[in-house]
Amino acid sequence: MDLRLERVSHAYGSVRVLDDVSLAVPNGRIVCVVGPSGCGKSTLLRLMGGLERPLGGRVLQVGEPPAESLNPLTFIFQDFALLPWRTVAGNVALVLEDHRLGAGERERIIADVLARTRLTDFADAFPRQLSGGMKQRVGIARALSVRPAVMLMDEPLSALDSQTRELLLDDLVSLWLRTPFTAVYVTHNLEEAVRLGHQVVVLSGRPGRVRALVDIAVPLAERQPGDAVLEAHRRQLWQLLRDEASAVDRELLDA
Amino acid sequence: MPDASPDRAAGARPVPFRGGGFKPRPTGYAGPLAFVLLLALLELGARAGVISPLTMPAPSAVLQTLAELWTSGRLLDHLVPSLARLAVGATLGALAGIAVGLAIGLFSLARAGLVPLVAALFPIPKIALLPLFVIWFGIGEGSKYALIAFGTFTPMVVATYGGVDAVDRALIRMGQSFDLAWWSIVTKIILPGALPAILSGLRVASAIAIILLVAAEMLAAEHGVGAYVLEAGSLYDLERLFAGVTLLSLMGVVVNALIGRAERVLLRWRG
Ligand SMILES: Nc1ncnc2c1ncn2[C@@H]1O[C@H](COP(=O)(O)OP(=O)(O)OP(=O)(O)O)[C@@H](O)[C@H]1O
Ligand SMILES: [Mg+2]
Numbered sequence: 001m002d003l004r005l006e007r008v009s010h011a012y013g014s015v016r017v018l019d020d021v022s023l024a025v026p027n028g029r030i031v032c033v034v035g036p037s038g039c040g041k042s043t044l045l046r047l048m049g050g051l052e053r054p055l056g057g058r059v060l061q062v063g064e065p066p067a068e069s070l071n072p073l074t075f076i077f078q079d080f081a082l083l084p085w086r087t088v089a090g091n092v093a094l095v096l097e098d099h100r101l102g103a104g105e106r107e108r109i110i111a112d113v114l115a116r117t118r119l120t121d122f123a124d125a126f127p128r129q130l131s132g133g134m135k136q137r138v139g140i141a142r143a144l145s146v147r148p149a150v151m152l153m154d155e156p157l158s159a160l161d162s163q164t165r166e167l168l169l170d171d172l173v174s175l176w177l178r179t180p181f182t183a184v185y186v187t188h189n190l191e192e193a194v195r196l197g198h199q200v201v202v203l204s205g206r207p208g209r210v211r212a213l214v215d216i217a218v219p220l221a222e223r224q225p226g227d228a229v230l231e232a233h234r235r236q237l238w239q240l241l242r243d244e245a246s247a248v249d250r251e252l253l254d255a
Numbered sequence: 256m257p258d259a260s261p262d263r264a265a266g267a268r269p270v271p272f273r274g275g276g277f278k279p280r281p282t283g284y285a286g287p288l289a290f291v292l293l294l295a296l297l298e299l300g301a302r303a304g305v306i307s308p309l310t311m312p313a314p315s316a317v318l319q320t321l322a323e324l325w326t327s328g329r330l331l332d333h334l335v336p337s338l339a340r341l342a343v344g345a346t347l348g349a350l351a352g353i354a355v356g357l358a359i360g361l362f363s364l365a366r367a368g369l370v371p372l373v374a375a376l377f378p379i380p381k382i383a384l385l386p387l388f389v390i391w392f393g394i395g396e397g398s399k400y401a402l403i404a405f406g407t408f409t410p411m412v413v414a415t416y417g418g419v420d421a422v423d424r425a426l427i428r429m430g431q432s433f434d435l436a437w438w439s440i441v442t443k444i445i446l447p448g449a450l451p452a453i454l455s456g457l458r459v460a461s462a463i464a465i466i467l468l469v470a471a472e473m474l475a476a477e478h479g480v481g482a483y484v485l486e487a488g489s490l491y492d493l494e495r496l497f498a499g500v501t502l503l504s505l506m507g508v509v510v511n512a513l514i515g516r517a518e519r520v521l522l523r524w525r526g
Contacts, residue, residue, distance in 0.1 A: 049432055071434050081429035085447045085524040092445060095433040126524050146433065 001072060001149040001182070002026050002046060003066045009207075010043055017043050019207035020057070025150060027063075028180040030220075032193040035203030035211075036245045037128065041186045042154050044208065049152045058225040065149035071097050074148035077161035078155040080129040080135045082142075084254060089114065089123040092142045099146075113141040133164035137171070144175075146228045158188060159236060169195055177221055190237050194230045195223055202240045205247055212240050263270040270283045298464075310493045312494045320498040334502065336424070337468060337480045341397065341506070344403025345464040352408040356415025360449070361441065373412050382470045383521060389475065399471040406467040414456020418449030451525070456517050465503060480506075504506075 003025040010018040017040040025048075037130040046052045048058055055165045058127060065072035076218050082091050091252060092110045102108070114120045127135055143151055157165040174238055175181070176196075187193055193200045194216060202212040216233055223230060294314045300306035301313035308316070324330040353375075357363040380403060388398040388405075422445050430440040472481025480502050487495035 051428060051432060071432075073432075075429070075432045077425065077429060079425060081425050083426060083444065083447070085450075085522075089431070094430075095435070096441075098436050098439050126526070128524070128526050142433075 002062040003073075003150050003184070004060045004062050005044075005048070005180070006058045006060065006102055008044075008047060008054045008059060009054070010040065010047060010052070010151065011207075016207040018047075018054075019209050020058075021210055021212065022241075023201060025182060026183050027149075029198040030176065030181075030183045030185055030196050032185045032187060032197030032200045033201060033203065034187060034190065034241060035194050035208055036205045036241065037188075039203045039206050040208035041203060044203075045075075045152045045154050045184060045186055048150075056070075061149075066147070068151050069147045070150040071095065074143045074146055074151055075137075076139050076143050076151060076153040076156045078159055079133075080127075080139045080159070082135060082138055084127050084137065086124055087124050088119055088130070088138050088141075089229055090140055091127070092145050094140055095146055097117050109145050110115035113145045116144060117141040117171070132160045133166070133168055136160065136168060140171075140175075149182060151181055153183060153185045155186055157192065165189075165192075172196060173220055173223070190234045190241070193237060194233045195225075196220070200233070200237060202237060202244075205244050211244060227251075278390070295490050308386045308493070310506070312497055316494050317497045317501060321501065324498060332478050333480050336476070336478045337472065337506075340399045340479070341464055341510075342405060343396075344400040344468070345407050345461060347400060348404035348407030348464070349411050349460060351404065351455060352411025352456075353415050355408075356412040356453075357441075357446075357449075358420060359412065359416040360445070370416075376411065377409045381467055385471060385474055394475050399476070403464050403467045404470045406463045410463060411453070411456050411459045414452050414459070415449060418452025418456075419445055421452060422444045422448035424481060433467025451518075451522055454514060454521070458511060458514050461514065462507060465507055465510070469503060471522075 005021055005023040008018055008021045021044065022232065023031070035041050041050070047054050050059075050165065061072070061226070085095060086094060088252065089110050092113060096109060110123075111120070114123055117140050119134065119137055119141055122130065126140070130138070136159070139156070157168055160168065173196065176183075183196075185192070185196055197216055198220075200214040200216065201210060202214065203209065204211040214233060214237060216230070218227065218229055233251050274331075297306065297311065298314045299312070301308065301316075306313075310463065321330075324333075328435050355365075355369065359369050360366075384405070385402055388401040392398040392401050426448065427440060430444050435443070468479075469481035469484065472479035473485040476482040480499055484499035484503070485497060487493075487499055
């Protein structure tokens with residue numbers, strides 16, 4: 001299943017947040033979205049996930065999601081959004097309980113996703129007992145358990161320290177290599193964008209418009225930290241973003 | 256350059272400690288100790304003749320009255336009806352209060368319609384309405400249940416919708432993003448999230464319930480701790496009065512302990 005945005009605009013009251021954004025998220029690829037603070041990245045993701053309705057334009061899903069997908073458009077949240085009163089396994093179970101699955105099937109899915117995110121030993125732990133990185137792995141496990149067609153990730157690693165972030169980034173890459181998933185990945189971190197993205201969308205300052213689309217041809221498996229091509233892409237993105245960010249600053253001064 | 260004895264270096268001293276506090280620690284002995292101290296003081300005063308039995312009975316005399324009450328079997332005659340009234344009235348009131356509070360928390364229409372109403376009901380001294388309840392529900396158990404239920408209802412409404420309002424909206428969005436059914440969001444996200452507030456509302460409500468229990472029993476009851484206290488009071492029998500008051504305060508302590516236990520079990524996740 002692909003996701004397509006056609007001339008999407010959005011506003012909160014008189015604040016225009018997104019303006020004429022058209023995008024395609026092809027099946028099996030990761031599209032990263034970068035842009036200055038407050039340019040509407042999170043809003044874009046909420047529109048894609050059906051949590052909000054765009055004021056203008058359309059958000060389309062192209063083709064049917066795979067039959068086994070329980071929740072085609074699935075979020076991974078920056079603040080993890082785990083229920084503190086449920087254990088790790090309970091948090092994953094939460095999103096399966098409303099589906100017609102036998103108890104055995106449910107247990108099997110939970111065991112499988114916890115194994116894939118290396119959380120098996122923590123199945124009975126409560127969120128407060130986990131480190132930030134582990135909490136986000138629970139978020140990832142929960143998302144995987146519903147077999148999403150598209151994963152919508154809003155700065156999933158930005159609440160974590162840089163070492164943990166590096167490790168989880170590796171986790172995401174290896175998850176993708178094993179079974180390629182489709183994802184929209186919002187981030188402030190350009191390293192993450194060039195490590196994960198098949199395409200990077202650069203948004204302008206508010207109202208967010210598509211400023212540039214940068215395709216990164218290096219296959220995910222071959223992307224090493226310090227790779228020259230990736231570094232060139234990162235520089236290019238930084239150049240684009242710096243112009244935008246300083247434009248935002250000037251705007252604030254004028255106001 | 257590292258000094259061999261840094262403490263003795265000119266002007267070196269430990270950074271003054273400013274943390275700590277603001278975090279209740281369980282100090283198991285302090286509560287009972289305060290009780291024992293007060294009782295010992297009263298007992299000594301009574302024995303020494305400083306405190307006349309006409310102004311304040313000796314704790315030992317009160318204890319003896321309680322013991323007599325127990326051996327004569329009249330303790331249960333009073334305690335059982337009181338506890339039954341408390342249980343029925345408070346349960347009805349708390350359940351209704353939680354339901355209405357939940358409705359206010361979930362539906363804008365209920366909020367707009369009911370919040371002013373609850374605000375108007377809250378400050379009414381419920382005891383003043385007892386005659387009304389007697390007319391509506393009869394002089395028997397019905398009016399007592401109604402009074403206690405009404406008294407617990409309003410604080411539970413306020414506590415519950417406050418708790419619902421405080422539930423992290425991000426968790427609700429999360430539930431929606433996974434296509435959870437409305438009912439699942441209410442029972443698995445909103446109610447557990449509001450539970451801490453509901454339980455602390457229950458503490459307040461249970462204290463109010465005990466106060467109203469006594470009021471109801473004073474007006475119209477043959478049996479019950481309230482009736483016992485009223486009778487003792489009208490005879491100026493201070494020993495029995497204090498025996499009754501002791502029972503009431505014990506009821507409060509036990510109910511509070513039960514709620515504390517419920518909190519420890521239900522809110523285990525808070526650690
Ligand atoms: N529910 C809302 N109601 C009103 N204004 C909102 C709402 N959500 C977002 N906004 C505003 O819309 C703009 C874009 O917000 P959004 O969260 O999408 O930006 P963002 O690009 O994700 O920012 P950041 O990089 O800080 O995460 C901001 O100015 C924000 O204040
Ligand atoms: Mg954001």
